[in-house]
Amino acid sequence: MMIVIMRAEATMREKSAVIARAEDFGFKVHLSDGKERTIIGIIGDDRVINRDQIERMPGVERVVPILKPFKLASREFRAEDTTFPLGNHTIGGGNGIVVMAGPCSVESRSQIIETAIACKEAGAHVLRGGAFKPRTSPYAFQGMGEEGLKYLAEAREVTGMPIVTEVMEPALVPLVCEYADILQIGARNMQNYALLHAVGESQYPVLLKRGMSSLIEEWLMCAEYILSHGNTRVMLCERGIRTFETYTRNTFDINAIPVAKHLSHLPVVADPSHATGKWEYVAAAAKASVAAGADGVIIEVHPRPEEAMSDGGQSLKPEKFAKLVTQMKAIAQAVGRDIEA
Known part of the structure; x- marks a missing residue:
């Protein structure tokens, strides 16, 4: 190229x-x-x-x-940061920080609407929630499917927040696009090339999570698949990688945030919830993400984590999330950045 x-x-x-x-x-x-x-x-x-x-x-x-293998994602192709709107806010550009929050899974209409309202009041800009859930065990809760998507859409009507939710296979892309605003590619599907082609063709914004054992270059090459369809609204999401450490769910690769922003013009989002796997450590990792230059953070929030059907152990209660947003704002301001209201 x-x-x-x-x-x-x-x-x-x-x-x-x-x-x-x-x-x-x-x-x-x-x-x-x-x-x-x-x-x-x-x-x-x-x-x-x-x-x-x-x-x-x-x-x-x-x-x-262009010498880099990831052509369209590289700074050689585009020196300026890519920016695009997510609802009433803009992701990318280095100064503003978009906050995405919500439960791991949509469990009921009341649960997602209650959580969405709490997240909005605390300062979130985007609502996250899984309607389709890839799980390690086939016996674990797999999500509510289209019914969950409908509840997410209703929560958007109540709060005005756009929705990010995971899509797991190419055939589901049109369905998820009917309800969602942002398509999430989970870590397990980062190298699902048929799915990458499908979300690229959709022209919807995409949140591309880094695979649990993937190199940064492999991550960027997967973004290239989406970009090759002319879909420029791609966000990279660092969610921790698998190492020998067992005290956390994954090892949060804070290095990946500045490295990805140096190599690529695409916005970078941090996921401290999946990176640490324990709510006690989420706030520290989230604040570090802001200082490291992340364009956004995506955090799991649940009103009753002890009752959550998935990932309750890494979910913050709404009051703890509200406190974290306040702390992230202070850190953002200290490094010349901002989390908009």
């Missing part, structure tokens, strides 16, 4: 001519309009196209090959 950097004064006609030339050679083209200039990504075997000819075209400043 190579990128064609257009001059700041390049006309639409000149940009269209470059795109047409690339497409004539059978290349896929991705356009990135930045604040200062336009970048045209040309994807394919660059041996069949003459770089010098492209560089001599009107409006072209220079042609640069």
Whole structure:
């Protein structure tokens, strides 16, 4: 792949001519309009196209090959942070922090609406909740399916918060899109390539969780699958990786937040709930995420964790979540950032 950097004064006609030339050679083209200039990504075997000819075209400043294997996700392709709206808020850009919160699973209509109202009052911007649940055991609660999606949609009507929920297989993408605002790809499905293609084609915002034993480069390559369909609204989610340590559910890779933001223009969200697996440690990991530069946090909240049908041990009660949001705001302000009301 190579990128064609257009001059700041390049006309639409000149940009269209470059795109047409690339497409004539059978290349896929991705356009990135930045604040200062336009970048045209040309994807394919660059041996069949003459770089010098492209560089001599009107409006072209220079042609640069992208060396990273994750082309569209790389900072080489897009130097500016990707930003896009989630409800009334914007994710990405470095300064604002989006707070996502809710229960691991939708268990009943009353449970999800009660939790949604509490999360909204505490300062959450996005409601999370699982209608379809991938579980280690086939005998564990698997979620309420479409009924759970309907309850989530009702909670959105009550609170105004957009919904993020997991989709587990390509065939379910259209159904989940009927109810949800953001499609979550869970850690176990990070390398489910058919699913990545499907959510890419949906053009819905995607929260892509890092696989439990995945390299950062593998994570970014999975984002590439989604981006290759022209779906640019992708968020990377660090949720801890599997190591030899047993005192926490996973090992929270705080390093991954600045590394991913250095390598990629995509927003990075932290999941301290799954990273630690114990509510006692969630607040500390969440606050560290804010200081490390995460664009968002996603936290499990349940009004009665002892009764939760999944992941009650890592869920915060609403009052503890409200206290955490206040603390995260203070840390955000200390490092020149903000959590909007």
